[in-house]
Amino acid sequence: MKLNIREVMEAGTLDLTDVIPAKDIPLDVMDQPVLTDQIRVQVHAENVDDEILIHAQLMSKIRVRCSRCLEESTSPLSAEFDMEVPSSHIVVDLLEESRQALLLALPAMPLCRSDCKGLCSQCGKNLNRGACGCSGERRENPFDKLKDIYFH
Ligand SMILES: [Zn+2]
Ligand SMILES: [Zn+2]
Known part of the structure; x- marks a missing residue:
């Protein structure tokens, strides 16, 4: 998932959507959870005073083990992050930032349903x-x- 800073500089703003295969973002969490779907990414980038402001939204699905009944279930996972990059950069790779944002969004006490x-x-x-x-x-x-x- 790479963002071409030159393109943002030329256009002023840039919106793009992309898809990252789940295997490209290993969460490295013991036991669980596991990403079960590709990660859909929406990026908005803007050139403000020679700084590139990037806002990204991520959507995927995870398989988690319910902390009450211990059943495995699949639930949606969404995350977002902001980044600032000097316009002297040519290309920015958003993969590691995306991984960090997804890790932060993982539920601490997953439930298969709210009334489990x-x-x-x-x-x-x-x-x-x-x-x-x-x-x-x-x-x-x-x-x-x-x-x-x-x-x-
Ligand atoms: Zn449950
Ligand atoms: Zn009983």
Whole structure:
């Protein structure tokens, strides 16, 4: 993903879209997540007082493991970054900046969906697939029993 600074200088502003194959941006994160789609890039570059101002937007998809139910799912990932380059440059490579921006945009606590019910703390069943036999009884919390005694 290279931007020709000369072209920006000549045109004043330049908009371009490009596609980066996912394998060109290794995220190097342990275990996960993994980019599952090519990265679509939209770049806007502008010549302002002999500085080239670059704004880039990135869109892709990642496969993540839900932090509640541990199921793998695919979700959209978008990121953006700004860059300033002296107009004396001839070509600027946006690949490393793109990689950094995507890394920053990765969710810290990925969820398969916002209302994921997670796993039963007693039997480990994935509660998104239906209730388990434990029927929500929470033996590990003695205050529930106290509530029964005092408020009924
Ligand atoms: Zn989940
Ligand atoms: Zn259970």
